[in-house]
Amino acid sequence: MRVLASAPAKIILFGEHSVVYGKPAIAAAINLRTYVEAELRRDDRIRIEAHDIKVPGLTVSFSENEIYFESDYGKAAEVLSYVRQAIELAMEEAGVRKGINVSITSQIPVGAGLGSSAAVAVATIGAVSKLLGLELTREEVAKLGHKVELLVQGASSGIDPTVSAIGGFLYYEKGNFEHLPFMELPIVVGYTGSSGSTKELVAMVRRRYESMPELIVPILNAMGKLVEKAKEVITSELDEEEKFAKLGELMNINHGLLDALGVSTKKLSELVYAARTAGALGAKITGAGGGGCMYALAPGKQREVATAITIAGGTPMITEISREGLRIEEVIK
Numbered sequence: 001m002r003v004l005a006s007a008p009a010k011i012i013l014f015g016e017h018s019v020v021y022g023k024p025a026i027a028a029a030i031n032l033r034t035y036v037e038a039e040l041r042r043d044d045r046i047r048i049e050a051h052d053i054k055v056p057g058l059t060v061s062f063s064e065n066e067i068y069f070e071s072d073y074g075k076a077a078e079v080l081s082y083v084r085q086a087i088e089l090a091m092e093e094a095g096v097r098k099g100i101n102v103s104i105t106s107q108i109p110v111g112a113g114l115g116s117s118a119a120v121a122v123a124t125i126g127a128v129s130k131l132l133g134l135e136l137t138r139e140e141v142a143k144l145g146h147k148v149e150l151l152v153q154g155a156s157s158g159i160d161p162t163v164s165a166i167g168g169f170l171y172y173e174k175g176n177f178e179h180l181p182f183m184e185l186p187i188v189v190g191y192t193g194s195s196g197s198t199k200e201l202v203a204m205v206r207r208r209y210e211s212m213p214e215l216i217v218p219i220l221n222a223m224g225k226l227v228e229k230a231k232e233v234i235t236s237e238l239d240e241e242e243k244f245a246k247l248g249e250l251m252n253i254n255h256g257l258l259d260a261l262g263v264s265t266k267k268l269s270e271l272v273y274a275a276r277t278a279g280a281l282g283a284k285i286t287g288a289g290g291g292g293c294m295y296a297l298a299p300g301k302q303r304e305v306a307t308a309i310t311i312a313g314g315t316p317m318i319t320e321i322s323r324e325g326l327r328i329e330e331v332i333k
């Protein structure tokens with residue numbers, strides 16, 4: 001038997017990092033997906049094939065008629081830790097252990113703030129649990145995906161696995177979520193081309209929080225308040241133009257606060273300012289930062305902003321909200 005599942009990437013519109021400290025955040029699933037195929041094996045081995053992951057530290061050497069490969073096994077094992085934990089938890093939940101092949105292909109850039117870790121965890125749990133005959137709800141998959149992130153990263157708010165499993169446009173706080181009214185968001189995502197590790201960035205913010213709580217706590221509190229304001233705007237009776245103007249302003253404040261936490265980079269800030277100069281109403285980091293992506297809100301100006309991002313050295317992506325989260329694409333008996 002074989003199961004193919006997929007799960008989407010996300011952008012965090014407001015509230016990354018502060019969400020780890022129990023503040024609310026707003027996020028949306030977007031139409032880039034990770035696909036995981038799981039099939040039963042005849043033996044009891046578990047084999048993972050990750051087609052999109054590059055492992056640093058591969059060395060190739062030649063002699064006359066031979067070629068030798070050496071790889072950094074520590075790094076290779078670490079890079080697959082989300083998938084391994086997801087398989088473990090799905091098997092634990094099903095109460096069976098079987099040999100399986102898991103094969104991953106992904107459209108989501110890795111370590112770019114678009115939730116690739118959550119998407120791969122959610123799609124793996126979806127595929128493996130179904131393969132083992134377990135019918136989990138999307139919410140149950142979200143909770144297991146959160147556990148995967150906690151185990152691998154040491155800290156996780158759970159927003160990414162929740163958005164990836166459920167899909168759509170969500171307000172999230174301490175493990176609970178509500179759907180926000182669906183709205184088309186005229187956004188452009190700008191990818192710096194470099195990556196940041198969520199585990200390391202969350203740990204860096206934690207160190208600052210512990211060493212200077214009198215400075216960091218007010219920043220996190222301001223982020224939480226800003227998310228409440230953004231929710232009020234999104235659910236208000238204002239017309240779209242007014243909503244976008246207010247949301248843009250809040251995005252810019254959120255970016256400044258993230259910069260104060262220390263998670264921006266020169267390139268991220270360059271893309272943010274390039275987007276604003278080209279007419280975006282707001283622009284900020286999305287996700288953990290340290291590289292990765294920013295996004296801009298640019299009604300009527302998406303093309304201009306995309307061009308500005310390209311000129312500033314980034315890669316623009318015009319994305320749409322994905323209403324669907326985890327999807328079982330195919331089950332072959």
Ligand SMILES: Nc1ncnc2c1ncn2[C@@H]1O[C@H](COP(=O)(O)OP(=O)(O)O)[C@@H](O)[C@H]1O
Nearest residue numbers: 050079106110111112113114115116117197198
């Ligand atoms: N296609 C994939 N195959 C296997 N593992 C993946 C894949 N995509 C992401 N991952 C895992 O997620 C990690 C990146 O997660 P993270 O640092 O949270 O960044 P983000 O979630 O923003 O992309 C990778 O180092 C890898 O361990």
Ligand SMILES: C[C@@](O)(CCOP(=O)(O)O)CC(=O)O
Nearest residue numbers: 016017113115156157287288
């Ligand atoms: C920084 C954080 O708020 C979001 C991380 O998102 P990503 O892994 O960078 O896509 C961490 C979390 O919410 O667990």
Ligand SMILES: [Mg+2]
Nearest residue numbers: 115117118198
């Ligand atoms: Mg992640």
